[in-house]
Amino acid sequence: MILYDTPGVIEKKMHKLDSMMMKNVWSATVNADCVVIVVDASKVPQKIDDMLEEGVGSLKENVPKLLVMNKKDLIKPGEMAKRIEWYEKFTDVDEVMPVSAKYGQGVDDVKDWIVSKLPLGPAYYPKDIASEHPERFFIAEIVREKIFMQYRNEVPYACQVNVVSYKTRPTSKDYIQVEILVEKNTQKIILIGKEGKALKLLATAARLDIEDFLQKKVYLEVEVKIKENWRQDESLLKYYGYGGQIRAM
Numbered sequence: 545m546i547l548y549d550t551p552g553v554i555e556k557k558m559h560k561l562d563s564m565m566m567k568n569v570w571s572a573t574v575n576a577d578c579v580v581i582v583v584d585a586s587k588v589p590q591k592i593d594d595m596l597e598e599g600v601g602s603l604k605e606n607v608p609k610l611l612v613m614n615k616k617d618l619i620k621p622g623e624m625a626k627r628i629e630w631y632e633k634f635t636d637v638d639e640v641m642p643v644s645a646k647y648g649q650g651v652d653d654v655k656d657w658i659v660s661k662l663p664l665g666p667a668y669y670p671k672d673i674a675s676e677h678p679e680r681f682f683i684a685e686i687v688r689e690k691i692f693m694q695y696r697n698e699v700p701y702a703c704q705v706n707v708v709s710y711k712t713r714p715t716s717k718d719y720i721q722v723e724i725l726v727e728k729n730t731q732k733i734i735l736i737g738k739e740g741k742a743l744k745l746l747a748t749a750a751r752l753d754i755e756d757f758l759q760k761k762v763y764l765e766v767e768v769k770i771k772e773n774w775r776q777d778e779s780l781l782k783y784y785g786y787g788g789q790i791r792a793m
């Protein structure tokens with residue numbers, strides 16, 4: 545299986561970044577053999593066909609579509625059944641599956657469904673390759689995850705994380721330099737926090753996960769910079785990889 549994890553479907557496009565992310569969704573689905581659409585089961589069901597039309601409207605005819613309702617562990621069984629029935633009735637998909645990714649419930653069912661829809665073909669990647677993204681990509685994603693977990697509200701959406709430098713050092717810890725770009729000075733102040741405590745907390749949490757991912761000790765340096773309106777700069781967005789191309793920064 546080759547899985548392409550697209551950005552989420554955005555209903556209101558406020559920035560150039562949003563539009564480019566939706567283009568990524570569209571390009572990913574053009575040649576898809578099947579599509580898995582993930583929704584939050586803990587939220588009240590809503591009609592998503594109009595929203596999905598922009599994202600997966602380009603699909604080949606009769607491409608199988610599976611709606612996965614994640615976070616079923618947060619819903620009582622009776623209510624879960626009602627929400628499954630609602631999506632089956634009001635959403636144009638072939639099947640609806642409730643899962644709990646957190647506890648692994650139903651995940652194997654999703655895998656089996658995908659496998660049953662895929663045609664046989666050659667192996668496009670060696671068996672030991674889990675992703676075509678470089679290590680730097682995952683380091684940036686770990687830092688981005690910590691930003692969302694620590695700040696949660698508006699600030700994370702204005703943040704771009706870049707790995708500026710990654711130096712392997714055989715006699716000491718690997719050196720990793722990361723920059724977090726924000727659009728306003730107020731956002732920078734929030735990220736750094738009083739006496740730098742918030743940024744230190746973020747860097748420590750990120751470093752621990754990076755070390756677990758790389759299976760080695762690292763020295764992580766995190767700096768916050770201001771880049772006004774970076775989400776509206778198309779050339780800059782392409783440079784950061786939002787044009788659909790994977791780039792080893």
